[in-house]
Amino acid sequence: MRRLLILMAAIAVAAAAPAGWIGRLPGSVPAPAVPVDNPMTAAKIELGRRLFYDADLSVDGTMSCASCHEQRHGFTDGNAGHPGVHGDPARRNVPGLANVAWLPSYTWGNPRIRSLEAQAMVPIFGTNPVEMGMRGMETELVRRLAADDCYRRMFAAAFPASGGRIDIRAVTRALAAFERTLVSFGARYDQEGSLDPQARRGAALFRAACASCHSGRDFTDGRFHRILPPAASDRGLGEITGRKDDDGKFRTPGLRNVAVTQPYFHDGSAKTIADAIARHPGRRPPADIAALTAFLATLTDEKFLTDPRFGLPDRACGKAL
Ligand code: HEC
Ligand code: HEC
Structure with missing residues (x-):
């Protein structure tokens, strides 16, 4: 009995954190918080990945999450908008x-969207702006997915407790589970002692002038700051809080893979890293900007950009898609 209990405990842990997910984390990185009602499982991650790449999540079947979030661009799309x-x-x-x-x-400006499950509703059902255009089409979305025999099996494997119920909540939970596996700690920066002198000089400048906001493992403090003059077309944080004082404030973006996520800033108005740095307050000699840019280039994780586990799935339920 004792042994059975231990075995069951081991299975429970495995279900909450499949080895394939935790295995991507270097020892020094703590696992992120996961909502208790949405534990990570391999079946759910697989379902979320398929949904992420499925244009049936948009009203006319032309747009998936990946249309805007492309792996090779660090899950951005290379355009200003x-x-x-x-x-x-x-x-x-x-x-x-x-x-x-x-x-x-x-998102860039909303401190109230606090989970990936909640965020996934925005592109699918949001109206400011309309992205995937499914507002009011919840039933239609469920109908489309349920019409596919393979999806029915994938939902059953991912959500056994509800008997594989296909609904919006399950869709957003699976998407969130997949997104939590988008882990990038394999950049040159992560390999101890591998920076060349120029990048090392950039790293020192960065610690002195940038790391107060671009802090921690992902180079963001998660807080909101004003870098560009506020524009009436997008108040940023001010839109949510209603405070004039917050106009033009946006969340500090993380900088992992920043060399492939151009253009930059919330409005995509900086074409290059050098341009983005130069538009921060304060004057910097060109040589410093070059060193900072060299440092930021060491944050590119080639493996992350090409890892087939994050790419378009070519099979589901054992068959080619
Ligand atoms: C039409 C392009 C487009 C599509 C399609 C799209 N997104 Fe996005 N995504 C964006 C933009 C633009 C933002 C920033 C929105 C903002 O700040 O208001 C964003 C923000 C996000 C964020 C927040 C990232 C962060 O740093 O805070 C996540 C997560 C995300 N999208 C996931 C998804 C998922 C999942 C889907 C599919 C269900 C999806 N996106 C579909 C354009 C898109
Ligand atoms: C006061 C906080 C703060 C400091 C200090 C700061 N940044 Fe930023 N940084 C931000 C914010 C906020 C944004 C986004 C602004 C926007 O989009 O309106 C940003 C944007 C960027 C971007 C564009 C990233 C993207 O994905 O769009 C780069 C690159 C960048 N910063 C590099 C630097 C460097 C290098 C330094 C030091 C020289 C620095 N930052 C100092 C807060 C800061």
Whole structure:
């Protein structure tokens, strides 16, 4: 009996944190918080990955999450903004998704979106701007997914407690589980002692002038600051709090893979890293900007950008998609 209990405990832990997920974390990195009602399982991650790449999540079947969040660009898309399905112009630049599991809040300017489950509702059902355009189409979305025999089996494996119920809550939970696996700690920066002199000089400058906001493992304090002059078209944090004082404040972006996530800033208005640095307050000699840029280039994790586990799935339920 004792042995059975130990075995059951081991299974419970494995279900909450499949080896394939924890295995991606270096020893020094603590696992991120995961909502108690959405434990990580391999079946759920697999389902979330398929949903992430499925254009059926958009009203006319033309746009998936990956249309804007492309792996090779660190899950951004290389444009200042990506219009929605109806051509609504984008309001903001697509942020990357490396290590999103550790962020305290989501999107550029909203401290109230505190889980990936909640965030996933925004692109699918949001109207400011319309992105995937599914507002009011919840039943249709469920109908589409349930019409697919393989999806029915994947939901059953991912959500056994509800008997594989296909609903919006299950969709957003699976998407969030997949997003939590988008872990990037394999950059040159992460390998002790591998920076060249120019990047090392940049690292020292960065610690002195940048790390107060771009702090920690992911180079963000998760807080909101004003770097650019406020613009009426996007008040940022002020839009949420209603305080004039917060106008123009945006969450410090993390900088992992920043060399491949251009253009920069919430409005995509900086084309290069050098341009983004130069537009921060304070004057810096070009040589310092070059050193900082060299340092930031060491944050690129090639493996993350090409890892097939994060890419378009080519099979589901043992069959080619
Ligand atoms: C039309 C392009 C587009 C599509 C499609 C899209 N996104 Fe995004 N995504 C964005 C933009 C733009 C933002 C920033 C929004 C903001 O700050 O208001 C964003 C923000 C995010 C964030 C927050 C990241 C952070 O750093 O806070 C996550 C997570 C995310 N998207 C996941 C998804 C998922 C999951 C889907 C599919 C269900 C999806 N996105 C579909 C453009 C898109
Ligand atoms: C006061 C806090 C603060 C300091 C100090 C700071 N940054 Fe930033 N940084 C931000 C914020 C906030 C943004 C986003 C601003 C926006 O989009 O409006 C940003 C944006 C960036 C971006 C663009 C990233 C992206 O994905 O869009 C880069 C690159 C960057 N900072 C590098 C630096 C460097 C290098 C330094 C030091 C020279 C520095 N920052 C100092 C807060 C800060």
